[in-house]
Amino acid sequence: MIINGVTIEDTFAEAFTMRVARIVITGKTARWAREAALKLTGFATSVIGCKCEAGIERELTASETPDGRPGVSVLFLTMDKESLPQQLIVRLGQTVLTCPTTACFDGLPAAPDRLAVGKALRVFGDGFQGSKVIGGRRYWRVPVMEGEFLIEETFGMQKGVGGGNFLILAEHPDAALAAAEAAVLAMTNLPGVILPFPGGVVRSGSKVGSKRYKNMLATTNEAFSPTLRAIAPSALPEGVNSVLEIVLDGTDAPSIEAAMRVGIRAACLGGVRSISAGNYGGKLGPHHFPLRKIMSGVTA
Amino acid sequence: MSDVVVLSLRTAPVGALELAGVTPDRLAQLPQREIAALPVRHAGRAAALGDFFTVKGERAARVRLEGDLRLAEGMGAGMMGGELVVEGHAGRDVGVAMTGGAIEVRGDVGDNTGGARPGAARGMVGGEIVIRGNAGEDAGAGMRRGLVVVTGNAGRGTGRGMIAGTAVVFGQTGPDAGRWTKRGSIVACGPVARPATFRYACTYRPPHVRLLLLYLRERRGLDVADRWITGRYDRYSGDLAELGKGEMLQWAGE
Structure with missing residues (x-):
């Protein structure tokens, strides 16, 4: 399959089941909602080192938020049920509770699994906190120096998908970066998907474990590293001198697939030789995203 | 069915x-x-x-319910769920001791709306009551949880002895509002005769009031003005003759 002169390789991305929460942060202005969201999702690129993965799903208009103020929707993922509330309590407490004018709402109200995140954070009020039930949902009012911080008592948790990906194999770094930027731009604000890495792009795609260091969970993917082509088994076609990866997490596989379709198409620019994907032979992750099926419009 | x-x-x-x-x-x-x-x-x-x-x-x-029901008492008393709409005026004791569900009265109501049964310490413990008109005395008196909304004026003793919950009055709130309140909120968008045992705390924009009023406008269809949703409120804590963890939020301007 060739799109705009770029070969779509006959391979698939392999992704994992994770647990996901959607956090809606509102603020007096979009700027303050964004400030809180950026702090909340900082250092949350990969569960390998950050214990969670998070990113801004999209910005919300005032008409889309519970309190009628501009907001930001954040997706937050962990590998297991237990660590999701732990990470949320620590991070929301340090980043959203502290941020001027913000309030924090559950973005998955229909999810039956509930995480008592606001209920845990209420104790910052040291006994002066109070709650209100509005429309059947309980909110905690935590007194702070600015006034009051409002946070929903529980947040929904559901199964999500982490580790959707595709690789951009280009003739030179500038072409790879331009293609990656185009792909990220095309996927920005798509519902149900985040790109947890810096600017949505990864330059250091990894393999599981290490050949040399026992304590390393992940190390460089030499098969896709151009500088190692001469001394290690390489997966790079001739003429490829730089590779960038786009990693996608989301609320469900169809959302990831839809975003990949848009992103891959946008990445097929001049200087890109092919689009590939990372997998583990199909043995580790239950979610497979075959590139050619996705790009031909066939649901994977 | x-x-x-x-x-x-x-x-x-x-x-x-x-x-x-x-x-x-x-x-x-x-x-x-x-x-x-x-x-x-x-x-x-x-x-x-x-x-x-x-x-x-x-x-x-x-x-x-349809008709002139000013002599009807106790409509929705003790109700646990569902929806009750009264097309017109209603008598006293609407929604007393209710635990859930929603009542809407499209007219005035008598005394003790959402209050307690005779001799009982607690009024309503859940649910919502919306009065599209005026309320008599003791609306929300002794309420433990829930919401009472009065779009018109509310009489003497609104939220008297509240244990928790919220009462919202868009018109004038009568004397003795919130007297003996332990916890709970009285949101007064209009003038209110505040007991001396409530003490001023600050003027701010309470985020939960914004959320609540938006809910009332968008989900309950009430005509809530923007100035109340986005406005500033004077916060008074009280009743300091009681536990003092209640509050009266009086609209203070845009």
Whole structure:
């Protein structure tokens, strides 16, 4: 399959089941909602080192938020049920509770699994906190120096998908970066998907474990590293001198697939030789995203 | 089974008509004939609901009452769920001791809306009451949880002895509002005669009031002005003669 002169390789991305929460942060202005969201999702690129993965799903208009103020929707993922509330309590407490004018709402109200995140954070009020039930949902009012911080008592948790990906194999770094930027731009604000890495792009795609260091969970993917082509088994076609990866997490596989379709198409620019994907032979992750099926419009 | 049970007043009562057992959660279980046979009291004497109302529909948790019901007392008293709409004025004791569901009165109501039964310490413990009109005395008195909204004026003793919950008055709030309150909120968008045992704390924009008023506008269809949603409120803590963890939020401007 060739799109705009770029070969779509006959391979698939392999992704994992994770647990996901959607956090809606509102603020007096979009700027303050964004400030809180950026702090909340900082250092949350990969569960390998950050214990969670998070990113801004999209910005919300005032008409889309519970309190009628501009907001930001954040997706937050962990590998297991237990660590999701732990990470949320620590991070929301340090980043959203502290941020001027913000309030924090559950973005998955229909999810039956509930995480008592606001209920845990209420104790910052040291006994002066109070709650209100509005429309059947309980909110905690935590007194702070600015006034009051409002946070929903529980947040929904559901199964999500982490580790959707595709690789951009280009003739030179500038072409790879331009293609990656185009792909990220095309996927920005798509519902149900985040790109947890810096600017949505990864330059250091990894393999599981290490050949040399026992304590390393992940190390460089030499098969896709151009500088190692001469001394290690390489997966790079001739003429490829730089590779960038786009990693996608989301609320469900169809959302990831839809975003990949848009992103891959946008990445097929001049200087890109092919689009590939990372997998583990199909043995580790239950979610497979075959590139050619996705790009031909066939649901994977 | 129908979508709604409609009770249309056919015979006007000449004395107090007690409707305490006529609740949506109960009517949701009953066929039309049994609804008409539900016991009520009229002027202190036993009667049947069907003696006064024409019943349409059955086995529905949405109930609509039609007619001049100023002499009807205890509508929605103790209700646990469902929806009760009164098309017109209602008498006293609307929603007393209710635990869930929603009541909407499209007219004025008498005293003790959402309050306690005689001798009981607690008023309503859940659910929502929206009065599209004026309320008599003691609206939300002794309430433990829940929401009472009055779009017009509320009489003396609104939220008196509240244990928790929220009362919102868009018009004028009468004297002794919040007296003996332990916790809970009284949101006064209009003038309020505040007891001296409430102490000023600050002027701010309470985020939960914004959320609540937006909910009332968007989900309950009330005509809530932007100035109340985005406005500043004076916060008074009280009743300091009691626990003092309650609050009165008085609208202070845009």
